[in-house]
Amino acid sequence: MSDANVAAREREGYRLYSSKFVLGTYNLHTVWFNTRFVWRCSSERMLERYRSFTGARHLDIGPGTGWYLERTPLPEPGAEVTLFDLNRDVLATSSRVLRDRGWTVHEHVGSVLEPFDGLGPFDSVAANFVFHCVPGGWDTKYVTFESVARALTDDGVFFGSTIPSIGVTHSVAGRVNQWLYQKVTKTFHNEADDVEGLREGLEKYFADVDVRVEGGVALFEARRPRRG
Numbered sequence: 231m232s233d234a235n236v237a238a239r240e241r242e243g244y245r246l247y248s249s250k251f252v253l254g255t256y257n258l259h260t261v262w263f264n265t266r267f268v269w270r271c272s273s274e275r276m277l278e279r280y281r282s283f284t285g286a287r288h289l290d291i292g293p294g295t296g297w298y299l300e301r302t303p304l305p306e307p308g309a310e311v312t313l314f315d316l317n318r319d320v321l322a323t324s325s326r327v328l329r330d331r332g333w334t335v336h337e338h339v340g341s342v343l344e345p346f347d348g349l350g351p352f353d354s355v356a357a358n359f360v361f362h363c364v365p366g367g368w369d370t371k372y373v374t375f376e377s378v379a380r381a382l383t384d385d386g387v388f389f390g391s392t393i394p395s396i397g398v399t400h401s402v403a404g405r406v407n408q409w410l411y412q413k414v415t416k417t418f419h420n421e422a423d424d425v426e427g428l429r430e431g432l433e434k435y436f437a438d439v440d441v442r443v444e445g446g447v448a449l450f451e452a453r454r455p456r457r458g
């Protein structure tokens with residue numbers, strides 16, 4: 231795929247979140263309804279992971295509305311979060327919400343497909359429901375794992391979730407929605423994403439990896455970054 235083509239497909243993965251309607255109803259249709267009934271994974275479970283893993287210097291890749299961090303107690307007063315997204319409307323929305331909750335917020339406009347040297351160090355990094363929006367196969371998306379491994383402290387944790395199309399069992403509702411998001415809204419780019427590829431990529435950059443499937447979702451945790 232040419233660079234222009236990748237950029238165009240990448241835009242498809244985030245531009246929808248500039249719609250006031252989509253961002254305004256995201257917590258209801260995605261966090262509450264789709265996660266539970268379409269992808270069959272509970273948002274409470276994802277929230278538990280945010281609450282367990284989020285450290286005092288946290289990087290959130292693709293924060294959306296910031297729903298999970300909004301409900302995560304501050305790890306310490308003045309804790310810092312860096313919000314990383316290609317969509318400025320997403321950054322504006324999630325920043326506002328998290329500043330109100332007491333976080334010290336930094337914003338970074340960037341693509342996960344570009345190495346992000348210079349950010350960090352972070353105690354925790356999350357990428358929740360992000361990789362299925364990013365074009366290319368895992369070999370393209372691994373660049374994010376490499377950047378995260380460099381930006382994480384030695385005892386930090388990288389965690390999140392994604393919706394692969396291979397290696398999970400999608401319900402009928404899941405298959406219909408996946409088709410809709412791949413072919414109509416074009417927000418999903420997960421055609422080649424499999425659970426094993428996710429695990430292999432994480433194991434390349436982290437010594438301690440856990441990937442588990444819940445419904446149509448792969449949940450991951452990775453520790454002990456391998457650098458150099």
Ligand SMILES: C[S@@+](CC[C@H](N)C(=O)[O-])C[C@H]1O[C@@H](n2cnc3c(N)ncnc32)[C@H](O)[C@@H]1O
Binds near residue numbers: 240243358360364
């Ligand atoms: C489905 S939303 C997930 C929001 C939130 N993390 C959650 O779990 O509810 C995907 C997020 O990833 C961002 N995103 C999509 N493609 C991206 C890319 N190539 N680089 C950076 N951010 C991207 C979108 O703008 C959006 O904020």
